[in-house]
Amino acid sequence: xxxxxxxxxxxxxxxxxxxxxxxxxxxxxxxxxxxxxxxxxxxxxxxxxxxxxxxxxxxxxxxxxxxxxxxxxxxxxxxxxxxxxxxxxxxxxxxxxxxxxxxxxxxxxxxxxxxxxxxxxxxxxxxxxxxxxxxxxxxxxxxxxxxxxxxxxxxxxxxxxxxxxxxxxxxxxxxxxxxxxxxxxxxxxxxxxxxxxxxxxxxxxxxxxxxxxxxxxxxxxxxxxxxxxxxxxxxxxxxxx
Numbered sequence: 001x002x003x004x005x006x007x008x009x010x011x012x013x014x015x016x017x018x019x020x021x022x023x024x025x026x027x028x029x030x031x032x033x034x035x036x037x038x039x040x041x042x043x044x045x046x047x048x049x050x051x052x053x054x055x056x057x058x059x060x061x062x063x064x065x066x067x068x069x070x071x072x073x074x075x076x077x078x079x080x081x082x083x084x085x086x087x088x089x090x091x092x093x094x095x096x097x098x099x100x101x102x103x104x105x106x107x108x109x110x111x112x113x114x115x116x117x118x119x120x121x122x123x124x125x126x127x128x129x130x131x132x133x134x135x136x137x138x139x140x141x142x143x144x145x146x147x148x149x150x151x152x153x154x155x156x157x158x159x160x161x162x163x164x165x166x167x168x169x170x171x172x173x174x175x176x177x178x179x180x181x182x183x184x185x186x187x188x189x190x191x192x193x194x195x196x197x198x199x200x201x202x203x204x205x206x207x208x209x210x211x212x213x214x215x216x217x218x219x220x221x222x223x224x225x226x227x228x229x230x231x232x233x234x235x236x237x238x239x240x241x
Contacts, residue, residue: 031082031084034082034084034145034146035052035053035068035069035082035084036052037145038069038080038082038143038145039052039069039071041170042069042071042080043071044172045170045171045172046071046073047073048071048072048073048074049071049072049201050069050070050071050072050080051069051070051071051072051201051204051205051207052068052069052209053066053067053068053069053209053210054066054067054069054070054204054207054208054209055067055207055208055209055210056118056121056122056125056207056208057125057208058121058124059124060121064208065118065121066210067079067081067118067122068080068081068082069082070122070204072197072200072201072204073197074194074197076137076138076139077133077137077138077139077200078138078139078140078141079115079118079119079122079138079139079140079141080115080140080141080142080143081111081114081115081118081140081141081142081143082142082143082145083097083108083111083142083143083144084144084145084146085097085099085108085144085146085149086099086101086146086147086148086149086150087099087100087101087102087148087149087150088100088101088150088151088152089144089149089150089151090151090152090153090156091153091156091157092107094110095110095112095113096108096109096110097110097111101148111142111161112140112142112158112160112161115140115141115142115160116140116160118140119138119139119140122138123138125207126200126203129203130199131196131199131200131203133196133200134196140160141160141161141162142160142161142162143162143167144161144162144163144164144167145164145167146164147164149163149164151163151165
């Protein structure tokens with residue numbers, strides 16, 4: 001086991017110095033762009049509605065919990081955490097992500113645990129507004145859309161994680177998705193009743209959002225504005241809001 005660990009570290013260091021520079025850990029202002037890009041693509045792939053930048057009140061903590069986006073389709077609702085991390089990423093024994101790039105290593109709290117924690121919080125919020133979802137309809141995923149996201153041991157990531165290599169393979173439903181892609185968001189569930197879907201979209205569309213002008217935009221409007229340079233590339237990081 002010790003020999004394998006040493007070999008792993010050697011491989012990481014060699015690849016790091018030959019293929020990555022100091023700015024490989026690109027986790028900054030591009031997070032906002034990545035979030036809307038993921039939301040737009042999910043809507044195109046699954047035909048649902050993506051609600052971006054939610055601030056859901058949590059009764060237990062008395063504070064609001066940030067949710068990157070919630071995808072609502074006729075089959076289910078999915079909390080999606082977007083992790084725009086890059087570099088060589090592995091999972092340690094505690095589930096934390098170890099991101100190595102350039103000349104530094106960063107450890108991130110387990111994103112899957114973070115995403116799962118948001119499920120009961122959102123369920124409670126919806127119940128307070130008269131929506132009780134069928135058991136299992138609300139799930140969570142972690143998407144890594146950064147092209148510089150690299151895994152050395154991909155099997156170490158939980159099934160809730162969609163790595164960049166998997167992300168780029170996602171195809172529209174009309175193209176007969178492969179088994180693992182179907183499982184990524186559908187899990188063999190029956191279609192949600194249209195009335196529940198409509199109520200869910202209504203509640204989420206009126207839920208608290210990030211205190212930002214762009215967060216209140218429709219995804220299509222945001223992209224139109226970006227194309228017209230109404231929104232500049234240097235959009236502030238959401239964490240600074």
